Amino acid sequence: MALIATYAGKKRTVQLGIALALAAWVCLDAMGSGGEGWARVWARLPILLTGNASGWPLSGGFALNVFLSLCAMAVAALLGTVLGFGMLAKNRLLRVPCFFVMNFLRNSPWLVLLFAMLYIIPFNVRLFGVSIAIPAFVKAVIGLALPTAANFAEIIRGAVQSVHSGQWEAARALGYMPMSIYGRIILPQALRRMIPGWMNLYALLMIATSLATVTGIQDVITTLNTLLAMENERVIVYFYITALFLFFAFCYPLALLARRMEQSVKGDSL
Amino acid sequence: MFNLDYSWLADPVYQGWLIRGTLTTIELAFASSAIAFVIGLFGALALTLRIAWLDAVIELFVEVFRNTPPLLQMLFFYFTLSTVGLRMTDPATGVSVPLLSAFACALISLSLFGGALCIEAFRSGLDSLPRAVTEAARSLGYSRWQRFRRIEAPIASRICLPALTNIMTNQFKTTSQASVITVPELMYYAGQIYNDTFRTAEVMILVLFIYVSLVSLLSWGMVRIERMLAFPGYGKGA
Numbered sequence A: 001m002a003l004i005a006t007y008a009g010k011k012r013t014v015q016l017g018i019a020l021a022l023a024a025w026v027c028l029d030a031m032g033s034g035g036e037g038w039a040r041v042w043a044r045l046p047i048l049l050t051g052n053a054s055g056w057p058l059s060g061g062f063a064l065n066v067f068l069s070l071c072a073m074a075v076a077a078l079l080g081t082v083l084g085f086g087m088l089a090k091n092r093l094l095r096v097p098c099f100f101v102m103n104f105l106r107n108s109p110w111l112v113l114l115f116a117m118l119y120i121i122p123f124n125v126r127l128f129g130v131s132i133a134i135p136a137f138v139k140a141v142i143g144l145a146l147p148t149a150a151n152f153a154e155i156i157r158g159a160v161q162s163v164h165s166g167q168w169e170a171a172r173a174l175g176y177m178p179m180s181i182y183g184r185i186i187l188p189q190a191l192r193r194m195i196p197g198w199m200n201l202y203a204l205l206m207i208a209t210s211l212a213t214v215t216g217i218q219d220v221i222t223t224l225n226t227l228l229a230m231e232n233e234r235v236i237v238y239f240y241i242t243a244l245f246l247f248f249a250f251c252y253p254l255a256l257l258a259r260r261m262e263q264s265v266k267g268d269s270l
Numbered sequence B: 001m002f003n004l005d006y007s008w009l010a011d012p013v014y015q016g017w018l019i020r021g022t023l024t025t026i027e028l029a030f031a032s033s034a035i036a037f038v039i040g041l042f043g044a045l046a047l048t049l050r051i052a053w054l055d056a057v058i059e060l061f062v063e064v065f066r067n068t069p070p071l072l073q074m075l076f077f078y079f080t081l082s083t084v085g086l087r088m089t090d091p092a093t094g095v096s097v098p099l100l101s102a103f104a105c106a107l108i109s110l111s112l113f114g115g116a117l118c119i120e121a122f123r124s125g126l127d128s129l130p131r132a133v134t135e136a137a138r139s140l141g142y143s144r145w146q147r148f149r150r151i152e153a154p155i156a157s158r159i160c161l162p163a164l165t166n167i168m169t170n171q172f173k174t175t176s177q178a179s180v181i182t183v184p185e186l187m188y189y190a191g192q193i194y195n196d197t198f199r200t201a202e203v204m205i206l207v208l209f210i211y212v213s214l215v216s217l218l219s220w221g222m223v224r225i226e227r228m229l230a231f232p233g234y235g236k237g238a
Helices: A007-031 A035-050 A061-088 A092-107 A110-120 A136-162 A165-173 A178-215 A220-228 A233-266 B012-048 B052-066 B070-084 B102-127 B131-139 B144-181 B186-197 B200-229
Strands: A124-127 A130-133 B087-089 B096-098
Touching (some): A007 A035, A061 A092, A110 A178, A110 B144, A110 B200, B012 B052, B012 B102, B052 B102, B144 B186
16 A cells, blocks of 8 residues: 555545644643643643533533533424424415524624523413413523524525425325425435434524623533633633634544535435 | 503604624625635535544534534633633723624624534535446546536535525524623624513514524525525426
């Protein structure tokens, strides 16, 4: 086997080199001038990751971001499915409002929507005479789920419409009922195309959970800001780099996987 | 259910804030989009040179900016550029002040973030160019530069346009996060207003509508431009 043969091989070698160089730089820095900084980060890492100095139980930090993204994705999947099939409906009265809602949610900034939900949703709801307090976490879930749901719906619509119209006609000619055309013909094909889109969307949502700090929950950014208040200026950069790396380490593999699946789906465009 | 009180909107002070904030938002969004386009163009062109190490470096840049929160990027740039680095001593007062304002830091951060997305968009645009077109141009005796200027760029830019629309609307939406580093844009003034009036829900609903109308207007305009530029019989214009 040739050591460096193709362009892709060469590129991979360089990438490996860059990764090694960065790791080496961090190590050198840690041994030299930045040692103190990295030591501070290391000491605070459990709090950043779990919101708890001892690392257990999980009460906040990056773990809360992950949990928040999972909850928001679940809510968004529900809402988005309803909205997506609403947009595919034959009935205009159903389709047009769904398009309007989808466009509104997609055109509004995540942060503003989050803020709006924070203030529009009341602090307490009275349900059957019982007053239930709505925690900030629930508001963050709803605020993040709304724009995600709109994107989710758009992915469903795009994938269903990308199925060739011949499939519809063939199914109809074979006497399938409308519901079973969806269930047996269209969705199995469309689902394959939706999954990479959903994965990208989830990565986007994970990145957006950093905004949830405005609701005051103890997520990684809130924790970071609390920690930084106690650190001296030189050390703060290391904390920011660590926080950036946490998100990168979570989202980059997802993005890679999504891209690989996209490539494998690309072929079957009938 | 809601008792919305918009009487504060009659106050000229708040009207002025809203207008100033909206203008700053538009300014920031357009400036950062313009720089992002330039970054994207040069990045994508550099990729066509097929130099392995350059490719690897650009990919690293794109992936880092795409896979980390823009909010954190902004905080990072604000801190590293403004708080720690690049300070100057004010000759009048002798106080050390940051050289770059919050606005400049937000602009740099947003431009790099958008630039990463643009590189990706331009690259896929150049990739999706039909091979036959390039080959035809070659066999007609176009030089490398002519081929790019006359054949590849016009077609690729039209293929990229929908993606660019997405990126621009995304830039618009992301500018709201600059309020966190105290850039006086719409979101920042919204905070100022509800700190004054305590009408949080009303202010946020209004601001949400301002953002949605701005972004909708922008994407409507971009679709018009797309239609105007479309080659007859090619792509969407067919």
